[in-house]
Amino acid sequence: MASPSTRGAAIDLKSVSKHYGSFVALDKVSLHIEPGEFMTLLGPSGSGKTTTLNVIAGFTEVSSGSLDVGGKSVIGVPAHKRNIGVVFQHYALFPHMTVSRNVAYPLTLRGIANPDREARVRKALDMVKMADFGHRFPSELSGGQQQRVALARAIVFDPPLLLMDEPLGALDKKLREWLQLEIKRIHRELGTTFVYVTHDQEEALVLSDRIAVFNQGRIEQIGTGRQLYDEPETLFVGKFVGDSTILRGAASASGDETAIDIAGRKVATAKRLTDGAIPVMLLRPEKLSLARRGKGGQDRNTLPGRIGEAIYLGSGSKYEVVLADASKAIVRSTLDAETFAIGDEVDLVFAASDAKLLADDENADFTLT
Amino acid sequence: MTAGATDSRTAVPAVVADDRRRWFRGQAFWLVAPALLLLVVCLGLPLAIVTLRSFSEPQWGLQNYAWFFGAPVNLTVLQRTFAISAWVTLVCLIAGYPYAYLMTAVGPKMRLILILCVLVPFWVSGVVRTLAWVILLQDSGVINSVIRAAGLGPVKLIRTQTGVVIGMAQVLLPFMILPLYSVMKTIDLRLMQAARSLGASPARAFAQVYLPLSLPGVYAGAIIVFILALGFYITPALLGGPRSTMLSTLIQNQVLSLLNWGRGGAMGVVLLIATFVLLALAAPLTRQPHKTGSRR
Numbered sequence: 207m208a209s210p211s212t213r214g215a216a217i218d219l220k221s222v223s224k225h226y227g228s229f230v231a232l233d234k235v236s237l238h239i240e241p242g243e244f245m246t247l248l249g250p251s252g253s254g255k256t257t258t259l260n261v262i263a264g265f266t267e268v269s270s271g272s273l274d275v276g277g278k279s280v281i282g283v284p285a286h287k288r289n290i291g292v293v294f295q296h297y298a299l300f301p302h303m304t305v306s307r308n309v310a311y312p313l314t315l316r317g318i319a320n321p322d323r324e325a326r327v328r329k330a331l332d333m334v335k336m337a338d339f340g341h342r343f344p345s346e347l348s349g350g351q352q353q354r355v356a357l358a359r360a361i362v363f364d365p366p367l368l369l370m371d372e373p374l375g376a377l378d379k380k381l382r383e384w385l386q387l388e389i390k391r392i393h394r395e396l397g398t399t400f401v402y403v404t405h406d407q408e409e410a411l412v413l414s415d416r417i418a419v420f421n422q423g424r425i426e427q428i429g430t431g432r433q434l435y436d437e438p439e440t441l442f443v444g445k446f447v448g449d450s451t452i453l454r455g456a457a458s459a460s461g462d463e464t465a466i467d468i469a470g471r472k473v474a475t476a477k478r479l480t481d482g483a484i485p486v487m488l489l490r491p492e493k494l495s496l497a498r499r500g501k502g503g504q505d506r507n508t509l510p511g512r513i514g515e516a517i518y519l520g521s522g523s524k525y526e527v528v529l530a531d532a533s534k535a536i537v538r539s540t541l542d543a544e545t546f547a548i549g550d551e552v553d554l555v556f557a558a559s560d561a562k563l564l565a566d567d568e569n570a571d572f573t574l575t
Numbered sequence: 576m577t578a579g580a581t582d583s584r585t586a587v588p589a590v591v592a593d594d595r596r597r598w599f600r601g602q603a604f605w606l607v608a609p610a611l612l613l614l615v616v617c618l619g620l621p622l623a624i625v626t627l628r629s630f631s632e633p634q635w636g637l638q639n640y641a642w643f644f645g646a647p648v649n650l651t652v653l654q655r656t657f658a659i660s661a662w663v664t665l666v667c668l669i670a671g672y673p674y675a676y677l678m679t680a681v682g683p684k685m686r687l688i689l690i691l692c693v694l695v696p697f698w699v700s701g702v703v704r705t706l707a708w709v710i711l712l713q714d715s716g717v718i719n720s721v722i723r724a725a726g727l728g729p730v731k732l733i734r735t736q737t738g739v740v741i742g743m744a745q746v747l748l749p750f751m752i753l754p755l756y757s758v759m760k761t762i763d764l765r766l767m768q769a770a771r772s773l774g775a776s777p778a779r780a781f782a783q784v785y786l787p788l789s790l791p792g793v794y795a796g797a798i799i800v801f802i803l804a805l806g807f808y809i810t811p812a813l814l815g816g817p818r819s820t821m822l823s824t825l826i827q828n829q830v831l832s833l834l835n836w837g838r839g840g841a842m843g844v845v846l847l848i849a850t851f852v853l854l855a856l857a858a859p860l861t862r863q864p865h866k867t868g869s870r871r
Contacts, residue, residue, distance in 0.1 A: 298769035
């Protein structure tokens with residue numbers, strides 16, 4: 207076996223498509239994953255992220271395109287010959303085998319005999335902190351414990367690549383957050399390439415080196431969590447990753463400056479736009495602040511509105527502000543900031559440079575969960 | 576208690592449900608009494624009389640059993656009865672296993688059709704179905720016409736053990752398929768995907784994951800089919816010849832033709848005991864070690 211530092215395999219998808227009759231599950235998806243990287247495929251259900259995982263695992267054959275794992279094409283190679291670890295959402299432990307036999311199963315298949323096999327099973331169970339449960343049957347374990355055993359089984363044969371399909375989806379929040387940290391630790395210790403599928407953007411931000419955002423069978427954007435949050439390239443990414451306020455209006459250019467008409471006010475933009483363009487303005491909650499009506503200051507953009515909802519969060523407050531055109535803005539403020547009550551007349555204040563201007567994409571209309 | 580009070584709007588309060596359960600438990604005997612009575616009067620009593628007469632006719636003693644075990648022909652028939660039943664079980668298993676698997680793999684519409692194909696024969700009397708087999712299996716029947724047309728020559732099917740096995744297997748097949756299906760539909764097919772990802776070829780994934788998980792259904796179906804086959808009467812009587820006689824035919828012969836209730840009863844008791852012994856031997860197989868003592 208290779209040393210831990212070089213264990214991970216690179217993955218290269220080039221223009222991969224998958225059709226089911228007339229339904230396009232994947233539409234020319236290209237994705238390069240570095241050896242040892244933690245890549246998350248993020249998107250709503252039906253966006254193609256799980257199909258991509260199944261294509262890499264060998265459960266689904268591609269309709270067209272190329273797929274290399276570790277520099278070699280795996281198109282046409284059956285799943286059992288790909289040597290890729292897979293962790294499923296529903297654990298998929300063999301109910302008729304004990305924990306030890308489950309974890310030993312891939313080693314048995316590879317003809318690894320007993321002193322070695324037992325040692326590796328113990329090591330894998332140690333890594334997921336399940337060493338004392340070897341003699342139990344899966345039905346005697348909790349969901350979180352079963353998933354840790356499934357993880358041990360998927361890494362015990364030292365695969366250069368580990369795929370995880372919403373592995374924490376069936377667990378409660380506390381357990382999920384703790385297991386996220388465990389998965390991060392195991393990734394660090396193994397040096398294996400991890401490809402992780404989730405629809406939970408927070409989970410993606412916690413775990414990943416990079417995130418690929420999927421929508422309707424395509425990748426919208428690939429980048430680090432920070433890039434996706436600060437520099438979303440599409441409205442879909444902006445809405446899917448993190449909270450955001452979206453304002454719409456027509457642009458009007460005069461001389462060097464461009465402004466957008468939003469709710470009857472001219473809002474200055476940092477970028478030049480062509481006259482008559484209808485962009486979307488995306489603002490992150492922490493880039494917005496609130497002031498009493500008329501006290502917003504002159505150097506920044508202000509939009510009048512009324513507090514529609516005030517939520518105390520402990521570490522601060524979250525406000526929903528209803529603007530004159532009935533659009534809603536979400537504002538997060540810190541504890542020391544001024545507090546407002548429902549119905550207060552306020553000004554929404556933000557710097558022109560903090561507003562992301564994006565093309566309006568009607569297809570991106572979806573409800574956030 | 577408090578839980579019962581807070582849930583009272585949506586569900587039966589726990590206290591009330593508990594009370595109801597306690598009431599049922601107290602009255603349980605009277606609720607099962609009709610079924611017990613039926614069992615005693617319609618099964619226990621006749622069985623007791625048959626057993627009694629096997630010892631008492633024509634006089635008290637073991638003469639009927641001595642006769643049974645003393646006549647080689649009886650032992651041959653007993654042995655054949657078990658052999659035919661074993662063959663029928665095997666044929667049902669081989670035909671029923673893929674069929675039951677198919678039922679779990681197809682969509683709901685196809686599944687309905689497959690279930691109907693299993694159940695429709697239940698609605699047709701066994702005699703009619705057996706007579707249909709007489710037509711199919713006879714020397715100038717459909718099956719032999721096809722075989723002859725294929726140039727494989729006529730094959731003797733009717734009045735042979737093969738004919739009996741074919742006919743019985745067809746009648747008993749649903750008793751194999753239904754238990755198999757009920758177990759197979761609980762098997763998570765994603766386990767096969769998991770096995771493949773771990774390096775198992777489809778054949779190994781089946782042998783090491785699917786097959787072991789389906790075994791409870793195999794045992795249940797096999798036991799039901801085997802026991803029903805042991806006591807089968809109409810099909811072997813109509814499809815079999817003198818060299819494929821089963822015990823039930825001998826019993827019928829003793830009781831109805833020779834009016835010898837003692838000997839007929841003795842044969843029945845032997846068959847019953849043999850069945851019980853078999854059930855006792857098979858019982859440990861149907862117990863699943865991994866399902867006991869699990870989460871509660």
